[in-house]
Amino acid sequence: MLISCGAFLFNARVAARRESLTAVVTLLPDPGDELLVAELALEPGDDPSPDELELSVAIEHRATSRDPFDDQPLPTDLLVAIQRAADHEGAGLRAIQPSDPARTGVLELVRRAEAIAAEDLAGRDEEAAWTATEPGRDDGIPVRYLGRAPSNLGAPARRFHESVGRERFEQNSTLAVLSTPGDTPRDWVMAGQALERALLVASGYFVRASFATTVLENPTTRHDLRQVLSLGGFPQMLMRLGNVARPVHAPRRTVRTTTP
DSSP: OHHHHHHHHHHHHHHHHHTTEEEEEEESOOTTOTTOOEEEEEEEOOOOOHHHHHHHHHHHHOOBOOSOOOSSOOOHHHHHHHHHHHHHTTOEEEEEOTTOTTHHHHHHHHHHHHHHHHTOHHHHHHHHHTBSOSTTOOSSBOGGGTTOOTTSTTOOOOOOSSOSOOOOOOSSOEEEEEEESOOSHHHHHHHHHHHHHHHHHHHHTTOEEEEOOHHHHSHHHHHHHHHHTTOSSEEEEEEEEEOOSSOOOOOOOOHHHHOO
């Protein structure tokens, strides 16, 4: 939840710069109020730089992709640009290319976490609530995505609770783990900002991300992931990065239907 809030916060910062404003952010300003994630004040600023304008344009185009990617890793120079974006926000981005010896261990942990999650009936019920399996629903994860599973050893694709078909995924896309120095609520918000900057930079190169969070939702596999990758920090997000021919945005609810 706090990673998502951090991503929203970064978008607000970018939108402010687009309007020649500077966002002054105070994270977790009230220790007694766990729901107050950040305070943001807008002050007059310089005109936005070309890079800042590119980030603002990317907000509209960034989208998670649940389709198979092109079967090749990202070029080194492009990957470095994405890593620098995460570093700019105080996080690290550890790439896991097809030739990385740690990749086998990472994929095994993903499979283990998915198997454990499949046995969690409460978790499966919760997942059903935000997937579009009921007749007449036009929101949630589209039905055409629900049967995809990480059966292909080369790409950890999120498995959903219904089995309505499978699709073969690529073997050689780039995997990446975003990590932070600590593992506190402040670090989680920081991770969200770093993740969003990295994703917006990636979008500028037509690179999409697909997340595999199950391995991070289980404390044991999350700990083991840190060990397998020899991370100095704490893993906050695991994702595939790659190109897809026709990125499709999942349907969104209107403001009217999401506001109490």
